[in-house]
Amino acid sequence: MNGGYKCIQTGLIKNGKTKGIQMNFERDEINKIIAGFDRVTLVLRPTPMRKLARLSAELGGPEIWIKRDDLTGLALGGNKSRKLEFIIADALAKKCDTVVTWGAVQSNWTMQTAAACAVAGLHPVLVLFKKYELPPEPDGNVLLERLLGADIRFRDADKGKMITDASALAAAEEAAAEIRTAGRKPYVVSVGGSVPVGDMERPLGAVAYLEAFLELTEQTAALEFRPDAVVFATGSGGTQAGLLCGAKWTSPETKVVGINVSDPTGPFTEIVRTVVAGMERLMDMPTEARPEEIICLDDYLQDGYGIVNRGVTDVIRRVFRTEGIVLDPVYTSKAFLGMLDLIEKGYFKKTDKIVFLHTGGTTALFPNKRTLVGFCD
Ligand SMILES: *Cc1c(COP(=O)(O)O)cnc(C)c1O
Numbered sequence: 001m002n003g004g005y006k007c008i009q010t011g012l013i014k015n016g017k018t019k020g021i022q023m024n025f026e027r028d029e030i031n032k033i034i035a036g037f038d039r040v041t042l043v044l045r046p047t048p049m050r051k052l053a054r055l056s057a058e059l060g061g062p063e064i065w066i067k068r069d070d071l072t073g074l075a076l077g078g079n080k081s082r083k084l085e086f087i088i089a090d091a092l093a094k095k096c097d098t099v100v101t102w103g104a105v106q107s108n109w110t111m112q113t114a115a116a117c118a119v120a121g122l123h124p125v126l127v128l129f130k131k132y133e134l135p136p137e138p139d140g141n142v143l144l145e146r147l148l149g150a151d152i153r154f155r156d157a158d159k160g161k162m163i164t165d166a167s168a169l170a171a172a173e174e175a176a177a178e179i180r181t182a183g184r185k186p187y188v189v190s191v192g193g194s195v196p197v198g199d200m201e202r203p204l205g206a207v208a209y210l211e212a213f214l215e216l217t218e219q220t221a222a223l224e225f226r227p228d229a230v231v232f233a234t235g236s237g238g239t240q241a242g243l244l245c246g247a248k249w250t251s252p253e254t255k256v257v258g259i260n261v262s263d264p265t266g267p268f269t270e271i272v273r274t275v276v277a278g279m280e281r282l283m284d285m286p287t288e289a290r291p292e293e294i295i296c297l298d299d300y301l302q303d304g305y306g307i308v309n310r311g312v313t314d315v316i317r318r319v320f321r322t323e324g325i326v327l328d329p330v331y332t333s334k335a336f337l338g339m340l341d342l343i344e345k346g347y348f349k350k351t352d353k354i355v356f357l358h359t360g361g362t363t364a365l366f367p368n369k370r371t372l373v374g375f376c377d
Helices: 026-035 053-059 080-093 108-120 140-147 166-181 204-222 238-250 265-283 310-323 332-344 369-374
Strands: 049-051 063-068 098-104 123-130 151-156 186-188 229-234 255-260 295-297 353-358
Touching (some): 026 204, 053 063, 053 310, 063 204, 080 108, 098 108, 108 123, 140 151, 204 238, 204 353, 229 238, 229 332, 238 255, 238 265, 255 265, 265 295, 310 369, 332 353
Parallel strands (some): 063 353, 098 186, 123 151, 229 353
16 A cells, blocks of 8 residues: 555564563564665674763753763764764775765764775775864864875865755765776765765665664663653764654654754755655655654754854863763764753653763864863863
Protein backbone atom coordinates (compact mmCIF):
# COMPACT_ATOMS: atom_id res chain seq x y z
CA MET A 1 0.00 0.00 0.00
CA ASN A 2 2.71 2.44 0.97
CA GLY A 3 5.61 0.70 -0.75
CA GLY A 4 8.49 -0.29 1.46
CA TYR A 5 7.03 1.31 4.54
CA LYS A 6 8.09 -0.61 7.57
CA CYS A 7 5.48 0.08 10.17
CA ILE A 8 6.71 1.37 13.49
CA GLN A 9 5.03 -0.55 16.24
CA THR A 10 6.52 0.09 19.63
CA GLY A 11 4.49 -2.87 20.85
CA LEU A 12 6.55 -5.25 18.73
CA ILE A 13 9.19 -6.27 21.16
CA LYS A 14 12.42 -7.95 20.34
CA ASN A 15 13.83 -8.22 23.79
CA GLY A 16 16.27 -10.24 25.82
CA LYS A 17 19.33 -8.08 25.30
CA THR A 18 18.27 -5.27 27.54
CA LYS A 19 16.41 -5.18 30.78
CA GLY A 20 13.53 -2.99 31.75
CA ILE A 21 12.99 -1.00 28.60
CA GLN A 22 11.16 -2.49 25.66
CA MET A 23 13.33 -2.33 22.58
CA ASN A 24 11.69 -1.56 19.29
CA PHE A 25 11.61 -4.14 16.55
CA GLU A 26 12.86 -1.61 13.98
CA ARG A 27 16.29 -1.55 15.57
CA ASP A 28 17.35 -4.92 14.19
CA GLU A 29 16.12 -4.00 10.73
CA ILE A 30 18.05 -0.74 10.78
CA ASN A 31 21.21 -2.33 12.18
CA LYS A 32 21.04 -4.92 9.43
CA ILE A 33 20.83 -2.27 6.71
CA ILE A 34 23.67 -0.25 8.24
CA ALA A 35 25.84 -3.36 8.51
CA GLY A 36 25.60 -3.59 4.72
CA PHE A 37 27.42 -0.28 4.23
CA ASP A 38 31.18 -0.15 3.56
CA ARG A 39 33.00 1.08 6.63
CA VAL A 40 36.47 1.95 7.84
CA THR A 41 36.65 1.56 11.61
CA LEU A 42 37.71 4.82 13.26
CA VAL A 43 35.58 4.96 16.42
CA LEU A 44 36.00 3.24 19.77
CA ARG A 45 32.38 2.40 20.57
CA PRO A 46 30.20 2.71 22.46
CA THR A 47 31.35 6.16 23.49
CA PRO A 48 30.96 6.63 27.26
CA MET A 49 27.80 7.97 28.85
CA ARG A 50 27.32 9.21 32.38
CA LYS A 51 25.04 11.28 34.53
CA LEU A 52 25.91 14.91 35.26
CA ALA A 53 24.99 14.31 38.88
CA ARG A 54 26.24 17.53 40.44
CA LEU A 55 24.86 19.75 37.73
CA SER A 56 21.47 17.99 37.71
CA ALA A 57 21.27 18.38 41.49
CA GLU A 58 22.25 22.03 41.26
CA LEU A 59 19.40 22.60 38.79
CA GLY A 60 16.91 20.54 40.80
CA GLY A 61 16.03 18.58 37.63
CA PRO A 62 15.73 17.51 34.91
CA GLU A 63 18.27 14.71 35.09
CA ILE A 64 21.03 15.41 32.57
CA TRP A 65 23.21 12.71 31.09
CA ILE A 66 26.13 13.24 28.74
CA LYS A 67 27.22 11.04 25.87
CA ARG A 68 30.87 11.55 25.09
CA ASP A 69 31.22 11.69 21.33
CA ASP A 70 34.16 13.99 22.05
CA LEU A 71 35.94 10.74 22.95
CA THR A 72 35.58 8.85 19.67
CA GLY A 73 39.29 8.08 19.52
CA LEU A 74 40.17 9.56 16.12
CA ALA A 75 42.66 12.41 16.56
CA LEU A 76 41.24 14.31 19.55
CA GLY A 77 37.71 13.04 18.98
CA GLY A 78 34.38 14.46 17.86
CA ASN A 79 31.16 13.67 16.01
CA LYS A 80 32.81 13.73 12.59
CA SER A 81 34.70 10.50 13.33
CA ARG A 82 31.50 8.48 13.10
CA LYS A 83 30.51 10.04 9.79
CA LEU A 84 33.96 9.51 8.30
CA GLU A 85 33.79 5.75 8.86
CA PHE A 86 31.24 5.56 6.04
CA ILE A 87 32.51 8.49 3.97
CA ILE A 88 36.14 7.37 3.81
CA ALA A 89 34.95 3.85 2.95
CA ASP A 90 32.89 5.35 0.11
CA ALA A 91 35.96 7.20 -1.18
CA LEU A 92 37.96 3.95 -1.09
CA ALA A 93 35.16 2.02 -2.83
CA LYS A 94 35.24 4.65 -5.58
CA LYS A 95 39.01 4.14 -5.91
CA CYS A 96 39.80 7.73 -4.96
CA ASP A 97 43.21 8.66 -3.59
CA THR A 98 42.41 12.18 -2.35
CA VAL A 99 39.58 13.68 -0.29
CA VAL A 100 38.62 17.28 -1.01
CA THR A 101 36.39 19.13 1.42
CA TRP A 102 35.89 22.51 3.02
CA GLY A 103 35.02 24.25 6.25
CA ALA A 104 35.69 27.37 8.26
CA VAL A 105 39.21 27.93 9.53
CA GLN A 106 39.40 25.82 12.75
CA SER A 107 36.78 23.44 11.36
CA ASN A 108 36.63 20.21 13.34
CA TRP A 109 35.33 18.48 10.25
CA THR A 110 38.38 19.27 8.11
CA MET A 111 40.77 18.21 10.88
CA GLN A 112 38.91 14.94 11.44
CA THR A 113 38.83 14.35 7.69
CA ALA A 114 42.59 14.80 7.49
CA ALA A 115 43.07 12.36 10.40
CA ALA A 116 40.71 9.80 8.82
CA CYS A 117 42.64 10.16 5.55
CA ALA A 118 45.80 9.29 7.48
CA VAL A 119 44.17 6.06 8.71
CA ALA A 120 43.13 5.10 5.18
CA GLY A 121 46.26 6.29 3.35
CA LEU A 122 44.40 9.05 1.47
CA HIS A 123 45.53 12.57 0.74
CA PRO A 124 43.48 15.40 2.34
CA VAL A 125 42.89 18.69 0.49
CA LEU A 126 41.14 21.28 2.66
CA VAL A 127 39.59 24.55 1.52
CA LEU A 128 39.36 26.70 4.64
CA PHE A 129 37.20 29.83 4.63
CA LYS A 130 38.51 32.74 6.64
CA LYS A 131 35.82 34.64 8.52
CA TYR A 132 38.43 36.82 10.19
CA GLU A 133 42.18 37.40 10.01
CA LEU A 134 44.25 34.46 11.17
CA PRO A 135 46.65 34.55 14.08
CA PRO A 136 50.25 34.35 12.82
CA GLU A 137 51.08 30.94 14.31
CA PRO A 138 49.00 27.84 13.53
CA ASP A 139 46.95 26.71 16.50
CA GLY A 140 44.10 24.30 17.32
CA ASN A 141 42.84 22.36 14.32
CA VAL A 142 45.05 24.24 11.85
CA LEU A 143 48.07 23.10 13.84
CA LEU A 144 46.82 19.50 13.74
CA GLU A 145 46.13 19.75 10.00
CA ARG A 146 49.66 21.03 9.47
CA LEU A 147 51.06 18.12 11.49
CA LEU A 148 48.97 15.75 9.37
CA GLY A 149 50.48 17.20 6.21
CA ALA A 150 47.12 18.29 4.78
CA ASP A 151 47.08 20.42 1.64
CA ILE A 152 45.41 23.57 3.04
CA ARG A 153 43.99 26.30 0.82
CA PHE A 154 42.75 29.42 2.58
CA ARG A 155 39.92 31.43 1.00
CA ASP A 156 38.08 34.54 2.14
CA ALA A 157 34.54 33.78 3.32
CA ASP A 158 31.74 35.64 1.57
CA LYS A 159 29.88 37.70 4.13
CA GLY A 160 26.37 36.52 4.89
CA LYS A 161 26.74 33.34 2.88
CA MET A 162 26.24 29.98 4.50
CA ILE A 163 29.19 27.65 4.38
CA THR A 164 26.89 25.07 2.78
CA ASP A 165 26.36 27.51 -0.12
CA ALA A 166 27.00 26.44 -3.72
CA SER A 167 30.01 28.78 -3.94
CA ALA A 168 31.83 26.71 -1.31
CA LEU A 169 31.18 23.53 -3.29
CA ALA A 170 32.44 25.33 -6.39
CA ALA A 171 35.71 26.14 -4.60
CA ALA A 172 36.12 22.45 -3.69
CA GLU A 173 35.30 21.38 -7.26
CA GLU A 174 37.92 23.81 -8.52
CA ALA A 175 40.55 22.19 -6.29
CA ALA A 176 39.33 18.76 -7.43
CA ALA A 177 39.75 19.71 -11.10
CA GLU A 178 43.35 20.71 -10.39
CA ILE A 179 43.97 17.36 -8.68
CA ARG A 180 42.50 15.47 -11.62
CA THR A 181 44.83 17.35 -13.97
CA ALA A 182 47.73 16.21 -11.79
CA GLY A 183 46.64 12.60 -12.43
CA ARG A 184 45.05 11.86 -9.07
CA LYS A 185 41.48 10.90 -8.23
CA PRO A 186 39.64 13.26 -5.86
CA TYR A 187 36.55 12.54 -3.76
CA VAL A 188 34.62 15.74 -3.08
CA VAL A 189 32.52 15.78 0.09
CA SER A 190 30.55 18.67 1.60
CA VAL A 191 31.31 20.42 4.88
CA GLY A 192 30.37 18.23 7.82
CA GLY A 193 29.68 15.25 5.52
CA SER A 194 25.97 16.01 5.79
CA VAL A 195 24.39 17.14 2.52
CA PRO A 196 24.85 14.67 -0.34
CA VAL A 197 26.61 16.70 -3.05
CA GLY A 198 29.86 16.13 -4.95
CA ASP A 199 31.00 12.50 -4.81
CA MET A 200 29.11 11.58 -1.64
CA GLU A 201 25.81 10.63 -3.23
CA ARG A 202 24.13 9.30 -0.09
CA PRO A 203 23.71 11.07 3.29
CA LEU A 204 26.41 8.93 4.91
CA GLY A 205 27.03 11.33 7.79
CA ALA A 206 23.40 11.02 8.83
CA VAL A 207 23.62 7.21 8.57
CA ALA A 208 26.36 7.40 11.19
CA TYR A 209 24.13 9.39 13.53
CA LEU A 210 21.18 7.10 12.96
CA GLU A 211 23.49 4.38 14.22
CA ALA A 212 24.69 6.60 17.07
CA PHE A 213 21.08 7.11 18.15
CA LEU A 214 20.65 3.34 18.41
CA GLU A 215 23.88 3.13 20.41
CA LEU A 216 22.68 5.88 22.73
CA THR A 217 19.28 4.31 23.36
CA GLU A 218 20.90 0.92 23.87
CA GLN A 219 22.91 2.54 26.67
CA THR A 220 19.93 4.29 28.21
CA ALA A 221 17.88 1.09 28.00
CA ALA A 222 20.59 -0.72 29.95
CA LEU A 223 20.27 2.08 32.52
CA GLU A 224 16.53 1.45 32.50
CA PHE A 225 15.32 4.69 31.02
CA ARG A 226 14.21 6.13 27.73
CA PRO A 227 15.49 9.65 27.09
CA ASP A 228 12.84 12.36 26.88
CA ALA A 229 15.19 14.47 24.81
CA VAL A 230 18.58 14.44 23.11
CA VAL A 231 20.16 17.91 22.97
CA PHE A 232 23.17 18.80 20.81
CA ALA A 233 24.82 21.48 18.68
CA THR A 234 23.74 21.49 15.07
CA GLY A 235 25.93 22.89 12.31
CA SER A 236 25.67 21.21 8.91
CA GLY A 237 22.59 19.10 9.66
CA GLY A 238 23.82 15.51 9.38
CA THR A 239 23.95 14.79 13.08
CA GLN A 240 20.44 16.14 13.55
CA ALA A 241 19.01 14.32 10.52
CA GLY A 242 20.46 11.00 11.70
CA LEU A 243 19.29 11.43 15.28
CA LEU A 244 15.84 12.50 14.13
CA CYS A 245 15.46 9.44 11.90
CA GLY A 246 16.62 7.26 14.78
CA ALA A 247 14.05 8.79 17.10
CA LYS A 248 11.18 8.66 14.62
CA TRP A 249 11.88 5.07 13.70
CA THR A 250 12.73 3.59 17.07
CA SER A 251 11.90 5.93 19.95
CA PRO A 252 9.20 8.43 18.97
CA GLU A 253 8.88 9.65 22.58
CA THR A 254 12.39 11.08 22.41
CA LYS A 255 12.55 14.73 21.34
CA VAL A 256 15.53 15.66 19.16
CA VAL A 257 16.56 19.21 20.01
CA GLY A 258 19.24 20.85 17.87
CA ILE A 259 20.77 24.14 18.94
CA ASN A 260 22.04 26.12 15.94
CA VAL A 261 25.54 27.51 16.12
CA SER A 262 25.86 29.17 12.73
CA ASP A 263 22.66 29.68 10.77
CA PRO A 264 19.14 30.99 11.33
CA THR A 265 16.37 28.45 11.89
CA GLY A 266 14.54 29.00 8.56
CA PRO A 267 17.20 28.05 5.99
CA PHE A 268 18.80 25.57 8.38
CA THR A 269 15.55 23.63 8.84
CA GLU A 270 15.46 23.20 5.06
CA ILE A 271 18.92 21.63 5.12
CA VAL A 272 17.92 19.16 7.84
CA ARG A 273 14.72 18.37 5.94
CA THR A 274 16.74 17.66 2.77
CA VAL A 275 19.06 15.28 4.60
CA VAL A 276 16.12 13.56 6.33
CA ALA A 277 14.45 13.08 2.91
CA GLY A 278 17.69 11.55 1.64
CA MET A 279 17.68 9.17 4.60
CA GLU A 280 14.06 8.17 3.96
CA ARG A 281 14.96 7.22 0.38
CA LEU A 282 18.17 5.47 1.37
CA MET A 283 16.59 3.42 4.16
CA ASP A 284 13.26 3.08 2.35
CA MET A 285 11.38 4.19 5.47
CA PRO A 286 9.39 7.41 5.78
CA THR A 287 9.83 9.29 9.04
CA GLU A 288 6.56 11.19 8.73
CA ALA A 289 8.34 13.90 10.72
CA ARG A 290 6.07 16.87 11.21
CA PRO A 291 7.58 20.33 10.60
CA GLU A 292 7.51 21.11 14.33
CA GLU A 293 9.58 17.99 15.02
CA ILE A 294 12.57 19.41 13.15
CA ILE A 295 13.73 21.51 16.06
CA CYS A 296 16.70 23.77 15.35
CA LEU A 297 16.73 26.71 17.70
CA ASP A 298 18.63 29.82 16.67
CA ASP A 299 18.14 31.71 19.95
CA TYR A 300 21.64 30.84 21.11
CA LEU A 301 23.79 31.99 18.19
CA GLN A 302 25.05 34.65 20.60
CA ASP A 303 27.48 36.90 18.70
CA GLY A 304 27.69 34.56 15.70
CA TYR A 305 29.56 31.47 14.57
CA GLY A 306 32.84 30.97 16.37
CA ILE A 307 32.66 34.19 18.38
CA VAL A 308 33.58 33.67 22.02
CA ASN A 309 31.77 35.89 24.52
CA ARG A 310 31.09 35.92 28.24
CA GLY A 311 28.09 33.60 28.03
CA VAL A 312 30.12 30.97 26.20
CA THR A 313 33.02 31.30 28.64
CA ASP A 314 30.71 31.10 31.67
CA VAL A 315 29.07 27.87 30.57
CA ILE A 316 32.45 26.27 29.78
CA ARG A 317 33.62 27.20 33.27
CA ARG A 318 30.43 26.03 34.95
CA VAL A 319 30.45 22.56 33.38
CA PHE A 320 34.20 22.16 33.85
CA ARG A 321 33.94 23.20 37.50
CA THR A 322 30.95 21.03 38.38
CA GLU A 323 31.68 17.96 36.27
CA GLY A 324 35.31 18.07 35.07
CA ILE A 325 34.12 17.98 31.46
CA VAL A 326 35.51 20.37 28.86
CA LEU A 327 33.07 21.93 26.39
CA ASP A 328 34.25 23.69 23.25
CA PRO A 329 33.71 27.41 22.58
CA VAL A 330 32.02 27.09 19.14
CA TYR A 331 29.47 24.26 19.38
CA THR A 332 28.89 22.41 22.62
CA SER A 333 29.07 25.49 24.86
CA LYS A 334 26.25 27.15 22.90
CA ALA A 335 24.21 23.96 22.89
CA PHE A 336 24.68 23.57 26.63
CA LEU A 337 23.85 27.21 27.21
CA GLY A 338 20.71 26.71 25.15
CA MET A 339 19.76 23.61 27.10
CA LEU A 340 20.18 25.44 30.42
CA ASP A 341 18.04 28.32 29.18
CA LEU A 342 15.34 25.94 27.92
CA ILE A 343 15.35 24.25 31.33
CA GLU A 344 14.93 27.60 33.02
CA LYS A 345 12.04 28.46 30.69
CA GLY A 346 10.27 25.21 31.53
CA TYR A 347 10.71 23.68 28.06
CA PHE A 348 11.54 20.38 29.75
CA LYS A 349 9.78 18.78 32.70
CA LYS A 350 11.71 18.60 35.98
CA THR A 351 11.26 14.82 35.88
CA ASP A 352 12.63 14.51 32.34
CA LYS A 353 15.81 12.64 31.53
CA ILE A 354 17.86 14.46 28.93
CA VAL A 355 20.93 13.22 27.10
CA PHE A 356 23.34 15.97 26.06
CA LEU A 357 25.45 14.77 23.14
CA HIS A 358 29.00 16.11 23.46
CA THR A 359 30.08 16.43 19.83
CA GLY A 360 33.72 17.40 20.47
CA GLY A 361 35.58 20.45 19.21
CA THR A 362 37.65 21.17 22.31
CA THR A 363 40.75 21.87 20.20
CA ALA A 364 39.16 25.26 19.47
CA LEU A 365 39.75 26.34 23.07
CA PHE A 366 43.40 27.05 22.36
CA PRO A 367 43.18 29.47 19.42
CA ASN A 368 40.61 31.34 21.56
CA LYS A 369 42.72 31.38 24.70
CA ARG A 370 43.10 35.17 24.97
CA THR A 371 39.38 35.84 24.70
CA LEU A 372 38.52 33.03 27.11
CA VAL A 373 40.98 34.19 29.74
CA GLY A 374 39.71 37.73 29.30
CA PHE A 375 36.30 36.60 30.57
CA CYS A 376 37.73 34.61 33.50
CA ASP A 377 37.44 37.11 36.28
C1 LIG B 1 30.37 19.62 13.23
C2 LIG B 1 30.10 19.76 14.65
C3 LIG B 1 28.78 19.79 15.13
C4 LIG B 1 27.58 19.79 14.26
O1 LIG B 1 27.37 18.59 13.56
P1 LIG B 1 26.64 18.65 12.16
O2 LIG B 1 26.40 17.25 11.78
O3 LIG B 1 27.57 19.35 11.23
O4 LIG B 1 25.38 19.44 12.32
C5 LIG B 1 28.59 19.89 16.49
N1 LIG B 1 29.64 19.97 17.33
C6 LIG B 1 30.91 19.94 16.91
C7 LIG B 1 32.00 20.05 17.91
C8 LIG B 1 31.19 19.84 15.55
O5 LIG B 1 32.46 19.83 15.13
